[in-house]
Structure formats: structure tokens, C-alpha cells
Amino acid sequence: MRISYLLPTVLMLGATTAPALAISCKDDITTIERRLDSSGAAKVTGKEPANGATSSNSSMALDKAPEGKPSDPGAKPTAGGITEARKLLDTAKTQDKAGDEKACQDTITQVKEKAGALP
DSSP states (O other): OHHHHHHHHHHHHHHHOOOOOOOOHHHHHHHHHHHHTSHHHHHHHSSOOTTOOOOOOOTTOOSSOOOSOOSSGGGOOOHHHHHHHHHHHHHHHHHHHTTOHHHHHHHHHHHHHHHOSOO
């Protein structure tokens, strides 16, 4: 008799405790594109981004790149790293369009590592 009361309770708890929603690869791609088109990236590469924009279109964006160095010296951005990050981002876009979320997320991780801590 007790099992008959316990089972519906367990099922209700399982239905109401859904896992947290993860950020989709498409959202990550959009965010990283803005970072690679930022004034910080332009400062590292020494040239304007391909589309000419240097704004993140965010109300929280800074007017200019902050001075100083990243707290992790291994995350120092380089012009070559940003170029590689852009190429990997194209790969991530292709993976996202193909619906391969796992591969896309893995590529996004590589993009972040290559780009480094942009100013």
C-alpha cells in the first residue's frame, strides 16, 4: 500500500526537477563573434575586423578596451590566435547547421582557447 503512495510522489518530483537549460552553440557563436569583432580584438590584431564593426552592440560594452593584462598569462591573446579562432568559428557554424551540438561545443571551447583573454 505504501508503494502506491510513494510512486506518484516520485514521478511528480521527477517531472518538476527538469535539468537546467544549457546555452546553445548558436548563442555561443553569436557571443564569440561579437568578441572577435570588438575593439579589444582590433587592438590585438592592429586592424579593423572584416565587417568593419568594433562594437559588441551591447549596452554593457566599454567605449575602449581596458588597460592591463589578463590574470592568466597563458590566456594572452595574439593576432595569430584570433585568426585561428575565426577559422574555428566557421567550423563551429558548419557543425551547428548540421545539428552536431557536441562537436560544435567542442569547437567553441577551442575558439575560446585560441582567442585568449581579449582586452
